[in-house]
Amino acid sequence: MPHLVRPVALALVTALALTGCGAEVTSQEGKKDDRAADGHYPVTVENCGEKKTYDKAPQRVVTNDVGITEIMFALGLEDHMAGYVMPDDKGDMTSVPWKDGYQKVEWLSKERINKELVLDARADLVFAGWNYGFNEGEGFTPAELRRVGIDSYLLSESCRNGRGKARGVMAPLDALYTDLRNLGRIFDVEDRAEGLITSFRKQVAEAQAKAPTGPDRPRVFLYDDGQDKPLTSGAYAGPHDIITKAGGDHIMKDLKDTWTTVGWETVVARDPEVIVINNYGDTSAERKREFLTSYEPLANVSAVKNDRIVVLDYADLVESPRNPAAISSLAADLRKLSS
Incomplete structure (x- = not known):
């Protein structure tokens, strides 16, 4: 893809x-x-x-x-x-x-x-x-x-x-x-x-109505930054609702925190089919993508093998009035990736 x-x-x-x-x-x-x-x-x-x-x-x-x-x-x-x-x-x-x-x-x-x-x-x-x-x-x-x-x-x-x-x-x-x-x-x-x-x-409901459902929902991982350990989103940060209401299965939904680190072995074990990159900071989204696609432990992860990587901006993913539009955008991406 x-x-x-x-x-x-x-x-x-x-x-x-x-x-x-x-x-x-x-x-x-x-x-x-x-x-x-x-x-x-x-x-x-x-x-x-x-x-x-x-x-x-x-x-x-x-x-x-x-x-x-x-x-x-x-x-x-x-x-x-x-x-x-x-x-x-x-x-x-x-x-x-x-x-x-x-x-x-x-x-x-x-x-x-x-x-x-x-x-x-x-x-x-x-x-x-x-x-x-x-x-x-x-x-x-x-x-x-x-x-x-x-x-x-x-x-x-x-x-x-x-x-x-x-x-x-x-x-x-x-x-x-x-x-x-x-x-x-x-x-x-x-x-x-x-x-x-x-x-x-209303905007969220319209996006949900068109989003993937049931067992067809793709497994999604949010990658913020970090190489030794990835910083990601738990159940209480913006990406959880953005991913789930866009039709994705948030693989870190069991983390009862907002933004937190996990081990790469956990990411590999849960095998995300889509990775969402948080675009901000000194490390560009493209450089983050280059790391993900070249990091050997991730070579067999579905999202990397199939090149299913999506980018959203920082302001879309933290709590903000941009969150509903981010849901609509990601839902459209997930529909394309699932087709």
Whole structure:
């Protein structure tokens, strides 16, 4: 079968209409005081098991990484942002329906987010996640921010589940929908959030209706990076729902974590028929592919023997509003590979 490198189809007409233009957001913002008086605030949401109450909408949010930033953009919340932090290796930012957000909001840094940066930005809330910016080893945690008067919201994909630092407490798309709903309440844009969720659910359902089913589902392995040991996705990271709802059988579905390493012997034993490469970072997708196809232990793996390798971008595979389009794209690839 041919090697497929396909850009995700992101022309989401409904989502684009929902994200709207700056004028619509301004119009909603103009109602804030009236709605607060009518009882919208305070609002309480549950975020990674913690109840959080907001007396008003945060006004200077700093986000970390592309998926988190685009959740804010998809909700039309650019006017509530002080800026975003992300490396410049996260793919094309110009084809998403909410691309204008990248022009409206300041790119604060291409390096790691840290306390000094968010203090300089006068942030009142940091939207990040465990291993998506928050990290005890670097002293950048919600608790540390709380000590300097800055609130935080954790990406639901990154919630720790009580087993050490293992992450994941809900299915990946449920994590996306949970964050959209929570942020919809926090910023008083609940209608917008529900509209996005409805359009995303419809897009996923349409992809599932055409996807391979039953015993014909191809076994799929997600390859992020790594040569000694591969970094891959467990049951709680975005690729699990992307693979399964696209009609694939995710071979690492028994890993109760988000992004984690496994041994190559496990990959060989489970014999994936399709490999999905996560395209980002210093190692290009083509170089990753070259490694996979030349690494001797994988020589007899079905996906390598039959050249069934698909590429998706990083922003498609982490929790983000690109996930439903990634499902549609991968479903189309799997249909071709199965024909």
